[in-house]
Amino acid sequence: MLKIENLHAEVDGKPILKGLTLAINPGEIHAIMGPNGAGKSTLAYTLGGRPGYDVTGGSVDFAGQDLLEMEPHERAAAGLFLGFQYPVEIPGVSNVQFLREALNSQRRNRGEAPLSGGEFLKVARAQADAMGMDMDMLKRPVNVGFSGGEKKRNEMVQMGIIDPRLAILDETDSGLDIDALRVVGEGINRIMRTPDKAVLLITHYQRLLDYVQPDFVHVLSAGRIVRSGGKELALELEREGYGALAA
Ligand code: ADP
Ligand code: MG
Numbered sequence: 001m002l003k004i005e006n007l008h009a010e011v012d013g014k015p016i017l018k019g020l021t022l023a024i025n026p027g028e029i030h031a032i033m034g035p036n037g038a039g040k041s042t043l044a045y046t047l048g049g050r051p052g053y054d055v056t057g058g059s060v061d062f063a064g065q066d067l068l069e070m071e072p073h074e075r076a077a078a079g080l081f082l083g084f085q086y087p088v089e090i091p092g093v094s095n096v097q098f099l100r101e102a103l104n105s106q107r108r109n110r111g112e113a114p115l116s117g118g119e120f121l122k123v124a125r126a127q128a129d130a131m132g133m134d135m136d137m138l139k140r141p142v143n144v145g146f147s148g149g150e151k152k153r154n155e156m157v158q159m160g161i162i163d164p165r166l167a168i169l170d171e172t173d174s175g176l177d178i179d180a181l182r183v184v185g186e187g188i189n190r191i192m193r194t195p196d197k198a199v200l201l202i203t204h205y206q207r208l209l210d211y212v213q214p215d216f217v218h219v220l221s222a223g224r225i226v227r228s229g230g231k232e233l234a235l236e237l238e239r240e241g242y243g244a245l246a247a
């Protein structure tokens with residue numbers, strides 16, 4: 001589904017990713033762990049096509065397409081979803097408006113008919129129910145006045161509605177208390193743990209991985225993957241720290 005080979009990327013002329021190679025198959029959940037400043041968010045932004053993140057070498061194939069040649073909206077239409085550490089607030093635009101437009105623009109890009117207001121609300125209500133979110137919250141402006149936990153819950157509702165093939169979730173666990181962590185973990189499993197989907201879970205801490213069990217764990221350090229293993233590697237990292245392993 002995703003094949004990253006020898007990826008090099010820089011921000012403001014500063015090399016950050018320095019030869020990153022990673023392959024993700026359908027049905028797999030991969031965790032990327034690593035110290036602050038390792039390049040984890042840079043990887044997520046580069047795959048999402050964020051302006052200012054310049055690829056200087058390597059290749060990325062997404063389901064048979066050259067991802068690096070695609071515009072950000074084309075990447076989304078092809079089934080790529082990015083979840084952020086700090087979800088943005090959008091005053092004046094309701095979640096319902098925002099999500100219906102996001103979903104329908106992707107459907108148009110794929111040559112599918114857009115959903116009517118009523119059809120969309122049915123989909124939205126099912127996803128809100130599954131995340132234990134009140135529909136009233138979906139009618140409020142995007143993330144405005146939401147607590148950290150509510151923003152992450154909202155992000156899972158977004159992901160459920162968009163129904164991506166590949167989700168890249170950047171520190172989606174940051175700032176969550178233990179109950180919110182469980183709810184978000186269950187959301188990721190429910191939406192993404194299927195044979196035709198995959199997840200790249202970027203996290204600094206092991207605790208999210210108690211809820212979302214990764215098939216593979218990778219350690220990113222100074223812009224490269226320096227170690228890969230199974231889920232036991234996350235526990236080892238928690239015990240030993242990054243310093244010992246990345247050396
Ligand atoms: P992580 O998510 O692993 O903590 P980041 O990808 O955020 O790491 O950052 C990797 C490196 O890139 C850090 O050294 C950081 O200071 C640098 N960096 C990130 N964003 C910028 C930017 N906009 N301009 C310059 N340097 C940046
Ligand atoms: Mg960081």
Ligand code: MG
Nearest residue numbers: 040041042171
């Ligand atoms: Mg980061």
